[in-house]
Amino acid sequence: MNAAPAGAPSPAAFETADGYLRAADEAGLLSLVDGLPVVAGEYVEPVTGELQCLVEHADPRLIARAPMLLDALFRRHRDCSSAVVRLPGRLPAPAELQPLLTYLEYTPASPPPTEAPASFETTFEITLETTFEITEAADDDEEPIARWLARAIHDAAAERGHTGGREGGAQAVRQLLTSPDRRSYLVRVPGTREPVGHATILTDAYDDVSDTPFVELVDILVDDDALRRTATAALVAVCARTAAAHGTPLIGNVAHPLPLDGRDPAAGAVAALRRRGWTPTHRYRYAARP
Template identity: 85%
Template sequence: MNPTPADAPSPAAFGAADGYLRAADEAGLLSLVDGLPVVAGEYVEPVTGELQCLVEHADPRLIARAPTLLDALFRRHRDCSSAVVRLPGPLPAPAELRPLLTYLEHTPARPPPTGAPTSFEITEAAAGDEEPIARWLTRAIDDAAADRGHTGGREGGAQAVRQLLTAPDRRSYLVRVPGTRAPVGHATILTDAYDDVSDTPFVELVDILVDDDALRRTATAALVAACARAAAERDAPLIGNVAHPLPRDGRDPAAAVVAALRRQGWTPTHRYRYAARP
């Protein structure tokens, strides 16, 4: 049976690489649950400060038995308030694991149209452009934390923004309207990102936002195209992610965003799912 679009693997597979379990074992992060491998460790979420049990790999048979996996994790990591479990893109997610982050690769079916008239221009950010980029990054981080119910101090978010702005591989692109001084949108990428689980270098689309309602659709497409060109220069996939808010009325508010991205040519690579300690 041919895979459906929902089940088709990403062109850049983000499953566990051959040497990953061996390296995790040498680092003391590999353990067994019912005889099946799990790579897990304690992790302080940098923005919220929450102590999580981060599972970068679990045997799919264990993920299907999520209550067994979670019980073992919370017994072994007694100070963790939650578990975050990585799932390969096509693997079904059990109900006990709620959406947290969905990673997608930019795989457009055809190149975007060129030569269409626009009322804006895309420029690469210069040294003096950090202020608006910092505001947009701060908004994205604060909004994502608030959507997960974290409304406390913002020092973690401010530190995350500083790290992004000073990262040597950061590149930002700005949307500018001729005749106006301030940019109306940005896309920020990290060109030397690396996924150690799958041994995959990639270009990470950290954030993209256009404040001008009338320009949002076309300017966003132009920003994505600029980021895709930067990834192509490095022969690396362009990967972005969607943060999932807490469920509302039992529904995932970000599911429609993921569906829209898929229609635009983005393909899921892997996901992180979340479970609070009972």
């Protein structure tokens, strides 16, 4: 696995910041379970509409006693159908908490350039016959980007057993497309009209738990089978260059489907990303109300 380049933010930067518990206490979100701190509140998942108990911090000693923690949470938040608990990247996950989201930081062996042009365009030749371009999306490119984002949101929800949520998904797409810090990069094959892939990022993302600004890789997808591996790597490199220009880490995430026969279907995807220079920073785990 690649080490983080000198001067790059460490994955450990996503640990709970010193002032976070104080701020949570002032907001009325800090409580104690068995004398140990927990930051939890009720949260409506925007795509599925599920009312969740979202735990942004729990003392590691409580996470190790997950059944007791979950029992306390569900007694306090009686209308919540599930609990979602944030875990630091290096903390072992108890069996009672299913994988939901894994966040990873891109840590290439060599740091990308920090200069970011106002627009981006480059050409890659992968064989004598095949060439593709990476260009920054323009206003009239929103339609294919919207389709890809909608597909990613719908597929992630369906893999968690949610078959509805079309309205919530459409709203989430609209919010992404209209975010002032949203940037999208497209893969184009010369001579074809429609792009064959994209990467969409938010450049002003912020993790309040760790007090960490970052660039969020919201979605990346290449529909062309022949180009997928090389074009995906090129898109990641462009996004990393943008993040470096902002002086912040590039963070992406893997959404985990429901377990299959006790196995995590996304474990292989996380392992593959780690081999390509991604380092887990933190995770969200899920437990349904008994």
